[in-house]
Amino acid sequence: MDCSGRVISKSFGRMTGGSEHYIVIEPPADLDLTEQLACLEQRYDETRQELCLPAGGAVFRRLFVSDAMNQAPLLRHSRFAEDEDNSPVALSIIQQPPLSGTKLSLLAYHVSGALDLSKRRLTPRHVVVEKNGLAYLWTTGLCPGSDERQVPVTQQTRRLFDTLIDELDGLGGTLHNNCVRTWIYVKDIDVFYKDMVTSRSEVFLEQGLSAETHFIASTGIEGACAHRFDIVTMDAYSILGLAPQQVSYLNDFDHLCPTKDYNVTFERGTRIAYADRAHLFISGTASIDRSGQIVHPGNVLRQFDHALDNVEALLRAGSAGLSELMHLIVYLRDPTDHPRIKTALSERLPGVPAIIVQGPVCRPEWLVEVEGIAIADNEDPTLSSF
Known part of the structure; x- marks a missing residue:
């Protein structure tokens, strides 16, 4: 074989x-x-x-x-x-x-x-990794788990966030202070995305997350778990023990508008700084301009290039660049676009671990979205080590 x-x-x-x-x-x-x-x-x-x-x-x-x-x-x-x-x-x-x-x-x-790294499973969906005095909570596969009946999307979304909030509370944390990144997968996103966003916004407001404080870096994309009637699935990454000065949020308003301008609640990117490095979590990023409008409608290659330009701008805001990307996920609405995007990706980002999957974006006109994680040098001995 x-x-x-x-x-x-x-x-x-x-x-x-x-x-x-x-x-x-x-x-x-x-x-x-x-x-x-x-x-x-x-x-x-x-x-x-x-x-x-x-x-x-x-x-x-x-x-x-x-x-x-x-x-x-x-x-x-x-x-x-x-x-x-x-x-x-x-x-x-x-x-x-x-x-x-x-x-x-x-x-x-x-x-x-x-x-000093140690790992323990808290529940089937939660693993905590402890290292250098910090606890890293990895949450995977949160879903309602229903094979018998469909619960409204707003209730499904709240149930997932309530589960994460309860787990963080048990560790002495909160969604507001400790959740760094979420990945939210929505089945049939063209139909159900708005309901998920509405419910998430309500949860965030209750948890003190707002445009005046901050949101959470996130990707909201089409995807599904293994349960027939589950519409929403979530993965999340949280850190317990971070000092406030270790966290900052990535924006470049010459390239992208604040997400609140089109009524969604997530950060474009989040930077976590340590003594010797910084982790930059880039949210799902599409071909959008600083007015919130779709750029290059109907042209997947130009949308892909513009999305990467936006990622580059966000990384630059965190003192990094595309060369610091550690991995990239590319989501395509139309699978027939794969050959051209594969070629463009290999030309622009050779050597970056990347996966191209079918994952329609929240607006039908967006043909492609990208997300990734970068790690860059940082020198600040006053911060804790990774």
């Missing part, structure tokens, strides 16, 4: 905080699900060995799949749900078909060289 596929990784390392690694793997497309999974596991093991990644350092894995209802039961019991030392890993399984033609693709995040 040919297990060649595609593997690309990128690492960032410093003496004090250890190294971080992002890995993207796509198996060969001409295999069945079990064969693709076996190849994915094989190439993942080989990549870990090449990067000298120790057992216990796997933090987060997201599997992009073509048919979650049929594939998730097998994947939940695969080796991706735990690390080599049987320690927990935050596993996200989301139906967003990889446009390489495979049934599944992997995005993995590892930390190495951190002697």
Whole structure:
């Protein structure tokens, strides 16, 4: 069995905080699900060995799949749900078909060289990673879990946020102070996105999140979990123990307008600063101008370029650039656009671990959206180490 596929990784390392690694793997497309999974596991093991990644350092894995209802039961019991030392890993399984033609693709995040790193599973949906006095809460696969009846989208959204809020409260945190990033997946987004936004705005207002304080970096995109009647699914990343001066929000009003201008509540990007590095979380970003209007309607290549220009502007606001991107996810409304976007991506961002998936954006006229995480050098010994 040919297990060649595609593997690309990128690492960032410093003496004090250890190294971080992002890995993207796509198996060969001409295999069945079990064969693709076996190849994915094989190439993942080989990549870990090449990067000298120790057992216990796997933090987060997201599997992009073509048919979650049929594939998730097998994947939940695969080796991706735990690390080599049987320690927990935050596993996200989301139906967003990889446009390489495979049934599944992997995005993995590892930390190495951190002697004090520990992991524990709080619930099936929550894994906390402790390191250098901070607690990193990874929340994956929050969904109502209903296979019998459909709950209104507004109620589904509130239920997910209430679950996250309760978990943070148990750790001594709040949504306002500690949630850094969310990924919200909405089935049939052209129909249900507005209801999700309405409910999220109500939750945020109750939690003290507003245009006068701040929102949360986020992607709201089409996707699905494995439950038939669930419309909304959420992943989230929160940090307990951060000092206020470690957090800032990324904007460039010469390129993009505030999100409140078109009645949505998320930050364009969030920067978390540490003594030796900064993490920059770039929200889902499309081809939009500083007036909130869609740029280059109908032209996916020009929209893609403009979206990357916007990402570059946000990164620049956080003293970083496209070269610091550690991974990129590209969401396409129309899968037939994949060949051209794949070529454009390889020309503009060679060497960046990237996955292109089918994921319609919240406005039908947006043909493409991108998101990513960058890590840049930072020198501030007054801050805690990563």
